[in-house]
Amino acid sequence: MADKVTIADVARHAGVSRQTVSNVLNAPELVREHTQRRVLEAVQALGYRASQAARQMRTGRSQLIAARIEPAQDDGINGFVFDRFLHGLTESAALAGYRVLLYTAADHEAELATFDDLLGVYVPDAFVLTSLDYGDPRPAWLLEQRIPFVTFGRPWGVPPAQRYPWVDVDGAAGTAAATRYLLDAGHRRIGFLGWPAGSGVGDDRREGWARTLTAAGAEPAELAELDYRTDDGAPHGEAAARALLDRDRPVTALVCVSDSLALGALQAGRGIAVIGFDDTPVARAVGLTSVSQPLSEVATRCVSLLTRALDGNGAGARARETQAYDTGTEVLLRPSLVRRRSA
Amino acid sequence: MADKVTIADVARHAGVSRQTVSNVLNAPELVREHTQRRVLEAVQALGYRASQAARQMRTGRSQLIAARIEPAQDDGINGFVFDRFLHGLTESAALAGYRVLLYTAADHEAELATFDDLLGVYVPDAFVLTSLDYGDPRPAWLLEQRIPFVTFGRPWGVPPAQRYPWVDVDGAAGTAAATRYLLDAGHRRIGFLGWPAGSGVGDDRREGWARTLTAAGAEPAELAELDYRTDDGAPHGEAAARALLDRDRPVTALVCVSDSLALGALQAGRGIAVIGFDDTPVARAVGLTSVSQPLSEVATRCVSLLTRALDGNGAGARARETQAYDTGTEVLLRPSLVRRRSA
């Protein structure tokens, strides 16, 4: 199956010049309608598709968006979030005429080297960054090279001078909703099972719980009592839940920073109410109520931010439903609470 | 940062012709060593990297491997397997000088259309197919177009005339090992919690259990009694385990076709031994013994099969450790049993 239909074949078939064909495809307004139709018919008949490589040589655009596929996490449960995001990204990108190119890198330094390599060889038009952390060198690097990019995740601790487009999910809003839900169900001793302080994501999620309890009248001292910090993983969650239950005034409910910790808390038994974060398959499997990130919309927004920068047009479906905050290039989406047996 | 170092820049810097530079890079044996070194130094100094687009125009090779990122499964737990495979693929491909290009498709028909589209535009050098099923039209299509591809998954019910390279994991060997392990632990009533007959993967896994029990002296009638079939998902697993436990002669152990079913069985309580399949994060989280697929090696083998077809060289690391069966283009790898608390 020789798929080598070139623009010249189309031109011959339609009885016009190569140029006209190119115009019909790239700047239709320049071509008479009659001619357009003839050309389009020829395109159809021949099954012509513009070669991306040839186009790239002229335009310098590869129609490629590079994204990193992350190695398995310690716990692995959260690979899920990234995987679903990547799926959404692939889908949204395709709609906008882009494809997703994958790469891996062991650490930030290796990733910068990969940026350089990719940029020299495949020349992706943009990058999508995930798992941003404090002091992350990647945005600054891309900014300096003037490479378009967007991040899934707010810039944590980045000087305002370094502004760039990002999309994120409002974790605090998620835990706030979870806490409010437990409050409404009559709980008064609602603990928070979180990661050690210092991670942007973890601290943000803790904050939503804290401010909701505070608004409900909790004193700082009580908050401190209810706030438990531990590394991620079900075993840690189980131990933490036990500790919180063995106190003088035990908790009756737990808001957790991750499904892993929540799963552990669930396993600690004692029938307390537990709410997790991320709505991973585990949550579904064990009936765990969990905060769900709108990953598919996060992906759509990322692509839309990118195409705006790339194509100059701000087209793209800009769904307003779950939107919480939007400065144009900084988008914070609201998560939702998926209710199941655990709370 | 103008990254536009071309071959001409290198030639000028090294004081040779463009051609010589190309030769140094593509056919070094044609160039005197002294010249080579000079050129290589210039390449280094200038940070030259050959443009993939330009190379593709000449050679027709895109150095791209296309793979589909699957939508979330019903249950979601198994997205994990694919995600880890994809990660390994990206890594192995990079080592071999290829990048992974992602696409999605809702069903087989849409996927064939995507093949066609991709082939016309980005022209990937090869495809990697996953989740093969009976009557899968994709291999035949690619075979007919003479597009190189490899599948992760054996061809189920495909006429031998349609031979193509594949890599798979010996599921039967996995469940056989699991069954033997339970036998050695003293269990005599070992049930199998599987999917309804008709899925290649599911039937294969059932077979490993059946043959091991048979070898241990079980009668067909007993096997039938111990063989329970249900759809995937923890709730189904829980119900099934209950049913098997409420029988006259209850099972004392369960080999499961998936971690989802195993998780359900675990939740049914009663402390029976349970072994799952795929060693997903859930298994790790709840201490479930599970059969683990060597996904990273599957990926390596896929790439190695591909590069053999593409580059003509059979290079690539061909690790022999986990290898069980290898005809050169058909590779069946052995899974391993990860022992945890559940059995």
Place this chain on the structure above:
DNA sequence: TTGAAAGCGCTACCAA
């Protein structure tokens, strides 16, 4: 062993 020329398929820039 090295260099010159051609051309992959496309689009930007002109001129008609």
Place this chain on the structure above:
DNA sequence: TTGGTAGCGCTTTCAA
């Protein structure tokens, strides 16, 4: 509104 020309950066002839 249409068509001609040039050239993106590379590699594959062929000639020196």
